[in-house]
Amino acid sequence: MTKLIGISGALRKGSTNTGLLRALQSLLPAHVTMEIATLHGIPLFDEDVIAATGKPEVVTALADRIRHADGIIIATPEYQFSVPGVLKNANDWLSTCNAPFKWKRTGVVGASAGAMAGTARAQYHLRQNLQALQAIVMPRPEIMIVHNERKFDSDGNLTDTETRERLQTWLDAFLEWVEKKP
């Protein structure tokens, strides 16, 4: 069995990035499982909180889930040409939890609105951030989905056949990379 965890950088219910993770879930072979973790409930990073009450349970639980996964897939939206604060904030917290990402095979995906960069800028900032966390990020293939407004419904479910095929190609490469450790 191969165990993956998917993390979405978006909190909204109809998020296309969370939908991207659900679409990946639907494409997994039988021997692979993927839980989707939410970043809901993670407070703003504050060292005074650690000093006063320790690390929030929501953070330590996420760190443990990452630690016990064979691979991690992060779906990031792009906000102001970068990673959403919610995701950066979570990574700042996770960096205080004994390196849960250390040497973890990690994939980065993302979907954004319009014809712009399909989250390319956010993905590259996230890759830099993950380097600090000691994750091993799959170099290629990349998947950057433009025009998410045409490819997902209002609940964030993927409806576009060509995107689903591209996702399958990306997932096959990711699983080979996670499982064979070439």
Ligand SMILES: Cc1cc2nc3c(=O)[nH]c(=O)nc-3n(C[C@H](O)[C@H](O)[C@H](O)COP(=O)(O)O)c2cc1C
């Ligand atoms: C605060 C904010 C900033 C955004 N900045 C960008 C941006 O820099 N580049 C981009 O392609 N889309 C940007 N968008 C549009 C997002 O691509 C779009 O809202 C996308 O659907 C968000 O992902 P989600 O569907 O997972 O919530 C921005 C949206 C918000 C709310």
